[in-house]
Amino acid sequence: MRIYLPTLIVILIVQSAAMETAIAQNSGPITVPGSRPNIQLVAPLASGQWTMPAGDYGNTRFSPLDSINTRNVQNLHVVTTTSTGIPHGHEGQPLVVNNTLYIVTPFPNNLIALDLTKPGFPQKWIFRPNPDIRSVGIACCDIVNRGASFADGKIIYNTLDAHTLAVDANTGKEIWRTAVGDIKIGETTTMAPVVVRNMVYAGISGGELGVRGRLIAMDLKSGKILWRAWNSGSDADALIGPNFKPFYAKDQGKDLGLSTWTPGQWKLGGGPVWGWISYDPELNLIYYGTGNPGVWNADMRPGDNKWSITIWARDPESGQAKWAYQVVAHDAWDYDEIMENILVDMPWQGRQRKLLLHPGRTGFMFVLDRESGEVLSAEKYEPVNWANSYNLKTGLPDENPEKRTHAGQYATHICPSSTGGKDFIPSAFSPRTGLLYIPAHNTCMDYEGTAVNYIAGTPYLGASVRMYPGPGGYQGELVAWDVAQAKKVWSVKDIDLPVYSGVLATGGDLVFYGTMEGWFRALDAHTGKVLWEFKTASGIIGDPITFSGPDGKQYVAIYSGIGGWMGATALPDVSTDDPYATLGATGAMKKIKTLTQPGDLLYVFGY
């Protein structure tokens, strides 16, 4: 088992392009033992190793490993801890490849390799890319990094100063470094790149600084930029051609990336790509979402503002768009929809379908047909009042006009806040339960559009926002969502703080996640019962992973280091007497300074 899957990954990634295409396209969906009837996932799953950000192309964050399970999880204990030396938000997750564990630290984005064959997992090497320090001041939400991908003997990751790097996985020597953006106009990179065959995909952050978002494809061998797919501008810029077949009329038409903006405004159109990328080898499509449109003051940019807040399906080779679904037109809340898109094949209302699950920042849990882009379901999973529902015929939300924000006056008690029903922190799906585990929060806000000047390299914000905990007496919630029935079946609540860590589901029927106070937990995947928990040094905003060590034993790893947008209030640089600090999140996070302190640790647990 441990040999078989890594071999498969190596075949998929290293072989010649033509050969790989054949294999990738033939590798149909797989059935995990013990799955609910007819649930299938994109192969291969993370099993033994963890070679890409979500562990698998389908972004399920499900590992079939089951030696740690509901019966023995109480024996889990710390095997080792490693300090990164940088007490800032530790988002994302490490990689495990060839008995080596790789950590990408927050800025300055050092890459640390640990040797899993030796007791205590000692450091093998550290690679220091020395990114431009000026990028620190233009990173919207702490100096975070969401991880790396392994392919072709290289660790591929982004540095905050808008570069993508390839580092030799054995020696820690830099192989190539490509500028994917320009910090002088506010572009940074925080997302984790993904590799499909011989191409690397990365996107830029900077939705708060008037950037023009795009996905960038690079050659895996050389780092050369092959194409860019822009999220505003002409169809040519957006790589929209004859194959583009959006499901809904609202997303059809020529040059919508120009015509849905006032002249020129699209150049500052936002729509950054800072979240997760999925890939379906069978349909041969990549999926990802885009962020908020440029300037938070919606009155300054009349129009639908395409292609902000959009889910894209694209051909991985040419970048040509297959379909697009704009989740929110003319955003007035900063509802970036860069969330994970989880690919699952399962029966939907009596018919076997290829689904894309997208727990939205909007507070709606979207189920799409990933072949066509049709929305099959959109149900609330946290308190939401900006819209009542989605019309599945038109793809449009039924908005509550009172909650649409404007310049010059506060729209109050809007739920969710800009940080969403959930933020970028990724969910996990278990085929054995049919449940999606969503790390959610219940935060609301007051929001006013304000005047703003575009000054390159500074925030193009134009909003005054203050957040606070939502109704119901809790702020965080790990939601177990029954996909087939489109409803919440159970949840574990956190009174004071959001749930802002990623989730891992395993073949041992465990669900792992962390709290912003620092508790790392294992739940029973069926019932939500807390079976085990351990208090780590700092708040958890990273994503758990699991792997098999050289000794054949299963391990679980998680970062503990508070920060990120919602956690930044815990950092010494932020004062809690300004609820408008950290783009308004501080209002909801005042208590965090009394509950946890900055940290910089990787924990590895074993049994």
Next chain:
Amino acid sequence: MRLTVILAIVGVLGVASCNRSTRSAAQGSAAPIQANVGPIPGGLEGVNARLNPYATDAVALQDGRRLFDWYNCSGCHGGHAGGGMGPSLRDETWIYGNHDSQIFDSIAQGRSKGMPAWGTKIPEDQIWQLVAYIKSMRTPEEPDPPVEPADEMVGGPGPDSPVEPSPHNP
């Protein structure tokens, strides 16, 4: 590097009589420094540093508050400078010192971790107005101080979504 620092200090102190070539500085022929150099960026005791001509002038404070939004300072430092992409300017911690002239220099010259250099974009008198506003924070003179949202929603009337109690809240 160290030589440049020495020269810079010499320059600040106005002891310009020495030969400014690096060689003579290295040979220690600069005039002896009278004032305590102190930790960097520490006190400016004995140094003829500039003071804010506006001091706590009420109109200047208002202007500074407006400019803080106008030049997008608030986008980085927080709506009322409580912090974000840039550090809090409300707190007791000053990375580069809180003397009027040090705050002026932070704004005019920029600072390493991405604080833009505004000297070419913002007229000097406006920079002083910004300094005045920054120094007024957390004092009774602070214009437009931050206010908490009127009523937080905890336990209050909520939106329509039902929220079930959690069966497994540990």
